[in-house]
Amino acid sequence: MKLKEWAFLLGIMAIGIITTNLIGFNTPISDSLMGVLILCSIAFIAVCVSKIIPLKLPFIIYCSVLGMLLALPISPIGDFVSEAAGNIEFRAPITMVGALAGIAIGASVREFTKLNWRIIVVALVVMSSTFIASVIIAQVVMNITN
């Protein structure tokens, strides 16, 4: 995807986030505006960075690291970034993700109905064991290190 397309699409996502923040959390559009601008700008910078840096890392890692670096107290714009983003509820950006993800997996229903029940059981075990093993290990390590 070209940078121009990223900018355009991030603009569309921005409208979606502002809408969610308005309907779901009663945040006035004027309050959301700066926060959304910050989030989408950092996402755009992350796209640029991921195109420059030759490391083979998932793109969203750049988003996460950049967001964190820019919001740290040592960052010159740290307070500004944290304060502006503070107006965006945690789950506000995710409703748009859900809508698009739903559309994107729409064609897998027929494939799903062809799957054997055994693989469905295995899928449930895989998902459950990932979470449960992690939580047990994390709890044990927390108890040891206090």
Place this chain on the structure above:
Amino acid sequence: MEYKSIFHRVKKEYKIYISAFLIVILSELIGEFEIDVGPGMLILFPLFYGIIIGVLLGPDLIGFFKSEEVKAASPLVLVAIAPFIVNIGIIAAQDLPLIVSLGPALLFGELGNLFTVIIALPIALFLGLKREAVGATHSINRETNLALITSVYGPDSAELRGTLALYIIGGLFGTIFFGFLASLVASTGLFHPHALAIASGVGAGIMMAAATTSLSHIYPTYADDIFALGGAGDMLTGMTGLYAALFIALPLANKIYQLLEPKIGRKKKSTVKKEETDYEA
């Protein structure tokens, strides 16, 4: 998908934008609900409605979206999730001391992903799966794992069929499942909210969002910590997941397969038949 210009993109995709926007409005108007299910709690929020409505409108059910549009929506998910992940990074910055102090728990929590192989692979073999089981149980099987298994075993391999099956099931039900699982495990009262948050970072942003949002409903006073730790866990999995899968999980899965398959594997041929899962992808 390559477009000549933004104009061409909009011409092809405007139906997706408008529908997604309307789905967002509808989902937010429905709002949040908490439903008690046994000892756990199913917390319904707009993310889930979006997925359900999107799937219903798809070519296999109502047919409002054509296969072409479904394909075009895939890269848009990545764009949509970017601002969300940035926001988590920003929340994490404010909670950095906590993340650092829980560093060991976060790092070792990653090992949970490897236990998946140890627990799920024997069960898969017992159920009669063959090489599909290696692909299916080596990880939680998201996009990067699809790419990995394709490059290691090839596009026609049994391993990839297992991975694809998990990918489809995870896409359709994984998000809702993790939301419910997190609240169910929380209801045991055995775990600190911090540990539950760390476990939520399974390496798929949308699933992490579901789990952490559910947990934040149960522990409102810990909400910011939960988001920060879930985000950090997810980030770690994102960075290490591919390498852990390639250098640890897959060799481990192959070892277990060699060891256990002759003992507990069923004699008959693989139960996931080729023609049943012969994807055009």
